[in-house]
Amino acid sequence: MEIDYKSLGLRVGLEVHQQLSTKSKLFCGCPAELAPENAVYREVIRNLWLGKSELGELDPAAAYEVARGRRIVYRAPEGYVCLVELDEEPPHDINKEALATALSIARALNAKPVDEIYVMRKIVVDGSNTCGFQRTAIIALGGYVEDEEGTVGIQTIALEEDAARKVDEGPGFVVYNLDRLGIPLIEVSTAPDIRTPEQALRVAYRIGLIMRLSGKVRRGIGTIRQDLNISIEKGARTEVKGVDKLELIPKVVAYEVMRQLSLLGIKDELHRRGLRPEDVPDSFVDVTEVLKDCESRVVRSGVEKGMRVYALPLPGFRGILGTEVCPGRRFGTELADYARAWGGVSGIIHSDELPAYGISERDLDSIYERLGLVKLKDAFILIVSDRERAERAFSAVVDRLRYAFVGVPRETRAANPDGTTRYLRPQPGTARMYPETDIRPIRVDSSLLEEVERIKIPKPEEVLRVLVEEHGLSRDLAAQLIREPVLDLYLDLVDDLRGVTSPQIIATTILIHMKSLKREGLSVERVRYVDLAGILRAVGRGEIAKEAVPEVIKAVASGSSLEEALKPFRTLSVEEVERIVESIIESNIETIRARGPERSLGFVMGRVMSVVRGRADGAMVNAIVRKKLLSLFREQG
């Protein structure tokens, strides 16, 4: 189905977060890098307490985390974390290298630096910051990115500290590694000027590319993250957090539009049926007895552990919960997210998906009967849990169901690997920023601006010149590299394979082979960077022929290890070919003696070539066979 995004009033804004590769962290002298697993770790346990903001308001996102009542465990690797990260010591002066780098990126994005930088505290309540807030400072305003579908404004550019990284999580606890806390991040926020999913991709790519060209950013998985805010005219502004792959962006946008349209469809349907929010009841019913002989594993194992089965009757709702909101996700899935997030239950079962999961048609009839509902028009939701969790879960589900009459709720969602999203938490209120009193304001003076001047970020035209003149690419190939979202991949590979593999082979592989494989339906995105680099390294070292590259990529994309994938294509050394020739001569020695040197040549060549099959040059094999045959007959005299 073709969607006309412009007529739906699609508006998308991007927040691009990129780690900077400075020597130290933003507010202390610890290295700005992640600790290895075998570092020496200490553990610190904290509990989270909720205070009101300076203005006396309670932040909805904060209330949410406290309601979940989790214990927070921090792992502090020695040498990567000091008292600043543990919030036992005030922050040091802001890292000047990070500040100059961020300002140079701001300049390349046409933004104006502020006169004075104020570090602010932004409340963060999921425990990922030991002090309960993240330090952030706006360093530049304004700016824009050019795009073929229209210029996209940049609202703010901020320098901030990265949060601790979550390494484990379970019922009632969460574990963070503190190594990432304090690594400098630049955050570029665009205006909601983006109008199509493809434009979102191009703009995110362009911003990332400018950062990359500064030469001062960290590379690899997790070093760049995109958040999106997406809305359509009749829907609501949804924040989607943590899109860490560029190519997912258009999918995330398209699926979110689909989701908002479906939720609006559900709203219309509820009104058409004459239902009202108060038709969603406040109370739920214990149906454990009704299901005591049921085959369902979830029900059985739950009941064995002392849990109960609770049902929320939903008169008039039949078909609503099973409505698909985006590929693979139904309205019931959205409700399950709420139940999990607020109640800590493992999920919900709803009548639109039954009979299934061992709940039979007869069980279904019994539940309907027990709830006094009619199968043809009513629905219900089951939760297997203790009473307390069920209460919290149903309360969230009931609120969400009542909101279905209003439309699309404003919420913060997380991206799934397939581009769909799931509920994460309510959107934070406006009462979450206040000044950091431990750090004095920083004047953006001429000496700082001079330092910024020294960091040169090349313009795309200059990059084109380097690709043609220094890398030796054709103008066409170079222009294509800049146009498509692959230049950063290309530059990474050229850096890592310097002196081994020619830029020409790297560019051809990315632009021609990868693309045509993708067209053939191969999931080239499954090829990891290290494997792609490994394949190109093997070409550069002459271990495989460059003609073998597409086949090797195919094998890796279908799950082979790099070694397995390379093996059938490895070119043979002269010594290896010699050994093969010798063994073939030896095992056919009678025939060869009978035929004589001239008439044996073709015979031996044929045998050898069928063994080496494309892994050795024909002329080389021919020379070796000749040499071996000659010496054989010479020995014989």
Ligand SMILES: [Zn+2]
């Ligand atoms: Zn530190």
